[in-house]
Amino acid sequence: MSHVAQGRGKGGFITAFLFAPLALYLTFVIWPYVQTFGYSFTNWTGQSPTFDFVGLENYSTLLKDDDFRGALGHNLLLLVFVPVVTILLALFFAFMVNAGGRSGAGGVQGVSGSRIYKIVYFFPQVLSLAILAVLFGAIYRSDEGGLLNGFLIKLGLIDPKHPVEWLNEPNFVLWCLLLVVVWHGVGFYLVLFSAAMQSVPKDIYEAALLDGAGRAQTFFKVTLPLLWDSVQTSAVYLGIAAMDMFVLVSTMTSGQFGGGPDHHSEVMSTVLMRNFLYFGKSGYACAMGVVMLVLTMILSVITLRATRRERIEF
Amino acid sequence: MTTVIKAPGEAAAERSGGPGRTKERDGRRSEGVVLNVFSHGFLVLWAIMIVLPLIWLALGAFKTDAQIGGSALSWPSNWHFDAFGRAWTKGIGGYFANTLIVLVFSVPLTMLFGSMAAYVLARYPFTGNRLVYYFFVSGAMFPVFLALVPLFFMVKRFDMLNTYQGLILVYVAYSMPFTVFFMHSFFRTLPTAIYEAAVIDGASDTRIFFQVMLPMAKPGLISVGIFNILGQWNQYILPAVLMQPQTSADPERYMLTQGLIQLQYQMGYETDLPVLFAGATIAIIPMLAVYLSFQRQIQAGLTSATLK
Numbered sequence: 001m002s003h004v005a006q007g008r009g010k011g012g013f014i015t016a017f018l019f020a021p022l023a024l025y026l027t028f029v030i031w032p033y034v035q036t037f038g039y040s041f042t043n044w045t046g047q048s049p050t051f052d053f054v055g056l057e058n059y060s061t062l063l064k065d066d067d068f069r070g071a072l073g074h075n076l077l078l079l080v081f082v083p084v085v086t087i088l089l090a091l092f093f094a095f096m097v098n099a100g101g102r103s104g105a106g107g108v109q110g111v112s113g114s115r116i117y118k119i120v121y122f123f124p125q126v127l128s129l130a131i132l133a134v135l136f137g138a139i140y141r142s143d144e145g146g147l148l149n150g151f152l153i154k155l156g157l158i159d160p161k162h163p164v165e166w167l168n169e170p171n172f173v174l175w176c177l178l179l180v181v182v183w184h185g186v187g188f189y190l191v192l193f194s195a196a197m198q199s200v201p202k203d204i205y206e207a208a209l210l211d212g213a214g215r216a217q218t219f220f221k222v223t224l225p226l227l228w229d230s231v232q233t234s235a236v237y238l239g240i241a242a243m244d245m246f247v248l249v250s251t252m253t254s255g256q257f258g259g260g261p262d263h264h265s266e267v268m269s270t271v272l273m274r275n276f277l278y279f280g281k282s283g284y285a286c287a288m289g290v291v292m293l294v295l296t297m298i299l300s301v302i303t304l305r306a307t308r309r310e311r312i313e314f
Numbered sequence: 315m316t317t318v319i320k321a322p323g324e325a326a327a328e329r330s331g332g333p334g335r336t337k338e339r340d341g342r343r344s345e346g347v348v349l350n351v352f353s354h355g356f357l358v359l360w361a362i363m364i365v366l367p368l369i370w371l372a373l374g375a376f377k378t379d380a381q382i383g384g385s386a387l388s389w390p391s392n393w394h395f396d397a398f399g400r401a402w403t404k405g406i407g408g409y410f411a412n413t414l415i416v417l418v419f420s421v422p423l424t425m426l427f428g429s430m431a432a433y434v435l436a437r438y439p440f441t442g443n444r445l446v447y448y449f450f451v452s453g454a455m456f457p458v459f460l461a462l463v464p465l466f467f468m469v470k471r472f473d474m475l476n477t478y479q480g481l482i483l484v485y486v487a488y489s490m491p492f493t494v495f496f497m498h499s500f501f502r503t504l505p506t507a508i509y510e511a512a513v514i515d516g517a518s519d520t521r522i523f524f525q526v527m528l529p530m531a532k533p534g535l536i537s538v539g540i541f542n543i544l545g546q547w548n549q550y551i552l553p554a555v556l557m558q559p560q561t562s563a564d565p566e567r568y569m570l571t572q573g574l575i576q577l578q579y580q581m582g583y584e585t586d587l588p589v590l591f592a593g594a595t596i597a598i599i600p601m602l603a604v605y606l607s608f609q610r611q612i613q614a615g616l617t618s619a620t621l622k
Contacts, residue, residue: 010438013519017434018446021427021490028465028487029453035464046467093360096353111353119609120361126605126612127598128548130571134578134594135371143383147370150386183363188616195617244457247550251575269459277555282463289460296457 039286046282058287068288071259071266074174075243078181078267079299083238086182087231090189093121095219097190098197099205118194121187129184129247136180137252140166167253170264177248177265181241189234196230197223232307236300243296244269268292368598374591375401382587397588398596401577406593408566409573415478416569417546420485424542425535427486428493429501433523435494436501437509447498454491458551466555476557476564484556485546492545493538496619500534501527537615540608547601550575570597 040058044051062068097114111117124132139147142165149163158164166176200223208218224231246269254260257274259267268288276285374382375397376390435447465484466475474480504527512522528535553569568576574597581590605612 010519011440014434014438014440016520017430017523021431021450021494022446024427024483024487025450025453025490028468028484029461029490030449032461032464032468033456036460039464046463089360093357096357111350111357117357117361118613119606120364122609122613123602123605124364125616126544126548126601128550128571128601130548130550130574131594131597131601134574134590135367137578138371138374138591139367141386144385145383147367147386154387186360187364191613192617195614240457244459246459251578272459272462276463276466286463289457289463292457293460300455 036286036289039283040290042283044283044286045280046276047280051283054283058284059291061284062287062291065271067259067263067266068268068271070263071268071271074265075245075267075295077174078178078242078245079239081178082181082185082242083235085178086185086189086238087234089182089186090193090234091224091227091231093117093186093190094193094197095223098194099215099218099223118187118191121190123187124184125188127184130251132180132184133248133251136176136183136248137167140176140252142166142168167265168261170261173253173261173265177245177252180248180252181245185238185241189238192230192234193227196227200226228307232304235303235307239299239303240296243292243299246270246273371591371598372595375588375595377588377591379585379587382591397592400586401589401592401596404580404589404593405566405568405573405577406570406596409568409570410596412478412567412573413547413570416481416485417543419478420482420489420546421539421542423482423486424489424493424546425539428490428538429497429528429531429535430523431490432494432497433501433527436498447494450494451491453488454495458488462551462555469556476560476567478567481553481556481569484552485549488552489542489545492619493542496538496541496615497531497534500531504530537611540604540612541615541619543604544601544612547571 041053041055042051043054043057097111097117127135138145141147141149142163144150144153144160144163146163146166148166149158152158153160153163164172167173204222204226205218208222213221245267249265249267249270250258250273252258253265255263256278257270259265259270259274269292272285272288272292275281275288370386373390376393377388378391381388381391431450435443435450469475469480469484472480474483508526508530509522512526517525548571549569550571553572557567557569557572559566574593577590577593581587
């Protein structure tokens with residue numbers, strides 16, 4: 001093949017290689033995303049092929065929808081607690097694993113067996129949310145058969161005749177779900193922060209130690225500032241996860257697509273799915289999707305801005 | 315939690331840090347020992363909190379229904395595997411097969427399409443290159459929920475609701491952002507000299523891709539491949555919406571995650587909880603096996619993807 005032919009064939013080659021991936025992606029990802037905006041201005045039921053343009057009606061209904069407003073409140077609550085609790089625990093464990101060991105001749109060391117800890121902690125991350133739902137559904141059982149109740153009864157903290165109905169208790173249900181998310185996520189962020197800590201040159205720690213810094217000081221003055229980028233990224237990821245929550249809420253709590261008891265664990269995604277698949281309000285559900293997108297975007301920007309610091313080069 | 319870092323020995327060390335250098339040394343050493351005990355204490359506690367529920371779940375498969383409901387801390391009375399057999403025939407076997415059928419096609423297709431797009435975008439400058447790249451990558455930022463309603467009707471229009479091929483195509487499409495993003499950075503690092511050598515040898519662009527570039531990108535392909543296997547195996551929302559029988563004559567083609575939740579509902583009525591525990595254990599075992607064999611790549615792959 002001559003070089004001229006090669007040059008001419010490039011456009012064809014590029015088109016051929018991009019065609020199938022791009023076509024699939026446009027059809028099943030981009031186009032539905034775009035359509036959501038359009039449908040959100042209609043009263044489409046999803047059943048009938050016809051629908052009317054209703055302008056902003058769905059959005060104004062949304063503002064008055066108590067279920068959705070409650071769900072939004074729960075999402076915001078989770079949005080604060082999921083990242084804060086997960087990141088603090090992960091940072092704590094990461095520091096322990098990487099710098100909690102005896103200080104020997106070589107300065108700060110990780111604890112022995114740090115690799116084992118990382119392997120064990122990370123494992124929940126590869127389990128599907130469906131498995132988590134079954135596992136924690138069993139742990140939170142409302143009778144003595146639940147692992148949590150079983151332990152608390154054994155310790156004499158609760159009356160065996162009246163075990164706690166964890167997932168049916170309006171005040172507990174959201175926190176029970178939060179615990180599942182934290183249990184699932186800590187290991188991943190531990191590994192993430194460990195990787196970041198290990199990329200910090202050892203002599204920075206040693207210099208800090210020689211200067212007489214304690215471990216707490218080393219952590220707050222040296223480690224944390226150097227990890228800030230990863231902490232920031234993690235906050236955004238966890239925030240996005242806290243906006244979703246669909247699988248856990250819909251499978252672990254009572255009600256059609258979850259949200260029970262009496263809407264106390266409702267999140268936006270469960271209200272959306274119920275309106276779409278159960279009430280047949282597709283247009284309305286699309287409006288909820290748009291609100292979720294806008295909120296996610298705003299929150300990502302806020303998180304990135306609020307946590308912005310001077311970048312430290314090393 | 316962070317207050318724990320201020321262990322007693324450490325506070326002492328901070329105070330003693332002053333006059334004598336030896337004193338300071340001693341302080342620091344005792345600080346190390348105390349801290350070491352502390353770290354291990356907390357680390358072991360969390361490790362137990364991870365492992366214990368999983369072991370407890372597996373043990374549940376060997377209990378009787380009454381034992382499960384009666385007391386959480388009872389020991390199984392028999393060690394027969396019949397609950398596993400029942401779970402398998404009650405549907406887990408079928409769900410397992412369904413998931414395998416979909417993944418056997420969707421993962422290789424994801425890898426092929428993702429690499430093709432990433433390769434062209436990484437190594438061929440053309441107008442709109444950046445635009446197409448950002449187009450692909452931006453998909454990772456939006457919540458799936460945003461697309462769910464129109465996606466359902468899109469798949470319905472193609473008459474592919476509750477079909478394997480429908481789910482395969484959707485899985486491939488939704489795996490594109492991450493795969494393109496990851497492979498793009500990988501193809502960029504491959505040396506240009508090899509490409510030029512192949513051109514001089516008279517190989518076509520297509521041939522260079524399949525016979526030179528793809529084999530060289532093997533480490534990257536393995537990382538993305540594992541990630542896609544995990545992601546698609548664990549997917550719940552997409553099958554929950556797209557894989558529902560459309561008529562009563564339509565067979566159930568539930569995926570494993572979806573089927574597991576289904577089993578949870580069923581067992582609630584039938585009161586055969588050991589089956590549910592066995593089903594969940596069956597679903598965990600392949601993940602455990604994949605994870606233990608590839609944990610290094612999984613941890614490295616996920617971390618690098620997030621940090622970039």
